[in-house]
Amino acid sequence: MTYKMNVYKKILALDASVHSCSVALLEKYCIKYYFAKCNKNHTEKILPMLKKILRQGNNITNTIDAIAFSRGPGLFTSTRITINCAQGLFLGFQVPLISISSFNIIAEKIWRKKKINNVIILIHSSKNKFYWAIYNRNKQGIWFGEKTEESIEKKLIIFKINKLNGYWAITGNTLLIQEIIKNKKNNLFLYHYHFKYFHAQDMIPIAISKLKNKQTTKLKNIIPVYLE
Known part of the structure; x- marks a missing residue:
């Protein structure tokens, strides 16, 4: 799905910290996103989502301005999956990392x-x-x-x-x-408010604010937070 936002930045966001997986991409003033419920097998869900959102039709996204990820509080395994994905993306894109509390x-x-x-x-x-x-x-x-x-x-x-x-x-x-x-x-x-699932689209406004205020995270300083 897609909705508009008045910011010209290309920001990728991802979360798999509890019982869902989601990714979002801010590009050309629009946020595109994918979401799925999952109690386990988060890796099997989030990796295809990332591939899909970075490749829309015949267009491959090879440049982004920042990567936002959820650092928890979340479940141990799924939070680690989120952070591992963010670390892998950083090695590929070499752009600022933005750590966001769930x-x-x-x-x-x-x-x-x-x-x-x-x-x-x-x-x-x-x-x-x-x-x-x-x-x-x-x-x-x-x-x-x-x-x-x-x-x-x-x-x-x-x-x-x-x-x-x-x-x-x-x-x-x-x-x-x-x-x-x-x-x-x-x-x-x-x-x-009866909250059920985290959603990466809600990370984009936070990431924009943090990027504007230079609140980014170095790879070596990523600290996950667990609920257990």
Whole structure:
């Protein structure tokens, strides 16, 4: 599929960090993308997608301006597959790498769908802990929140959320979200967004912002983040 964007850059984005695979390419002001659900065999899904998106008809894309990839939080094997693909593409294209948090991808998707610029994300990571973050989008379209990402106990998350106010989207673990909504303060308004899959098309606006602000990642500095 394709949709338009008012930026003349050629950026490739890819994600296979949880239960889906997707790739996207910004080219000539348009984003082309492919998506597939998959609980396993991510490599068998994402490699044909990359080949397909880099070769549209008889045209082979042999130059791009940047490669964006999801560094997690995600599942161990699928996050490694994403990073390995990005590393291989870097060796071929020799262009800037842009590391993007999968939580930032969720926040951008919620903005695209609901235009909510304050987002709370809660993903169950272990028996008693949740990986969580709060993301905020400013008027220039820049997201802030990577530094808030951490794995903590449920009671501490509830305490921190009750220190917030205003209108927020909240997504992730349904049981915990229901408990939070039931016990929230009156000046905190929460919209429960039911998130299912990451999508590489939502990485493109983030990648544009990071590329503009020279927030790229060296190959040796790639650090994956795992949910387990």
